[in-house]
Amino acid sequence: MTVLTIENLRKTFDMHILGDTQVVGLDDVSFTVDDGEFLAIVGESGSGKSSLLKCIYRAYEPSAGRVVYHGAEGDVDLVSCDDREMIQLRESAIGYTSQFLDEIPRVPAVDVVARPLREGGLSTADARERSQELLSRLKLPEELWEAYPATFSGGERQRVNLAQAIAPQPDLLLLDEPTSALDPETRQAAIDLLREYLGDGTTVVGVFHNTDVVEVIADRVAVLDEARLQRIVPVEEYEGVVVA
Numbered sequence: 001m002t003v004l005t006i007e008n009l010r011k012t013f014d015m016h017i018l019g020d021t022q023v024v025g026l027d028d029v030s031f032t033v034d035d036g037e038f039l040a041i042v043g044e045s046g047s048g049k050s051s052l053l054k055c056i057y058r059a060y061e062p063s064a065g066r067v068v069y070h071g072a073e074g075d076v077d078l079v080s081c082d083d084r085e086m087i088q089l090r091e092s093a094i095g096y097t098s099q100f101l102d103e104i105p106r107v108p109a110v111d112v113v114a115r116p117l118r119e120g121g122l123s124t125a126d127a128r129e130r131s132q133e134l135l136s137r138l139k140l141p142e143e144l145w146e147a148y149p150a151t152f153s154g155g156e157r158q159r160v161n162l163a164q165a166i167a168p169q170p171d172l173l174l175l176d177e178p179t180s181a182l183d184p185e186t187r188q189a190a191i192d193l194l195r196e197y198l199g200d201g202t203t204v205v206g207v208f209h210n211t212d213v214v215e216v217i218a219d220r221v222a223v224l225d226e227a228r229l230q231r232i233v234p235v236e237e238y239e240g241v242v243v244a
């Protein structure tokens with residue numbers, strides 16, 4: 001079953017500061033994503049990877065095209081649906097995370113991860129227990145669980161960020177470089193957790209620079225080149241080396 005249909009997606013940026021020139025972030029991108037699939041988005045720096053995720057999540061308003069989410073309640077065009085419907089989908093079905101943690105001042109790491117679980121209806125105790133499990137699996141030292149992420153290293157913050165994103169097990173999860181700051185051992189732990197914890201219940205579209213990660217985690221790979229979808233192939237046929 002198809003979860004996401006992207007049709008002729010285009011995103012341009014009007015750069016008034018550069019004498020009204022136009023930057024093309026995405027150009028005529030079309031593909032579908034199946035239920036439970038892990039699709040990796042790769043491509044050189046500036047090829048449009050983050051713009052694609054942001055357009056799906058409507059953090060960027062696409063300039064043209066359609067992004068249809070085939071959810072439990074029916075099809076929704078994420079480009080044209082009203083804001084309220086989009087917010088509801090973000091709360092219930094579609095997750096997004098960038099590689100940087102949006103810090104909430106003076107909230108301990110364990111509560112940052114527990115928050116979406118509490119909002120989803122879990123008791124505080126259960127939500128905290130689940131978030132401790134996730135942080136433990138991601139090898140965040142236990143003494144940091146009750147500390148504020150503002151003081152954490154880049155890799156420690158990224159673990160909190162990833163745990164927070166996967167905790168509610170959304171139907172569709174958009175991940176932008178979720179493992180970029182992790183050392184190889186922690187990256188492996190993150191990959192194992194993503195696979196196990198999300199299982200087939202979550203469809204993932206994730207931007208990755210690291211070819212090793214792509215090869216072990218993705219089902220298919222979409223290669224962007226200068227704002228266009230160059231090819232989309234099963235991971236076994238993917239041989240590209242991606243450098244940020």
Ligand SMILES: Nc1ncnc2c1ncn2[C@@H]1O[C@H](COP(=O)(O)OP(=O)(O)OP(=O)(O)O)[C@@H](O)[C@H]1O
Pocket residue numbers: 013023024025043044045046047048049050051052244
């Ligand atoms: N908010 C914005 N305003 C203006 N231009 C933008 C904006 N966001 C992206 N762009 C431009 O769109 C193009 C694609 O950017 P995008 O960030 O999607 O690429 P990327 O493949 O994710 O790059 P990287 O791997 O470096 O993160 C680039 O030329 C970029 O400068």
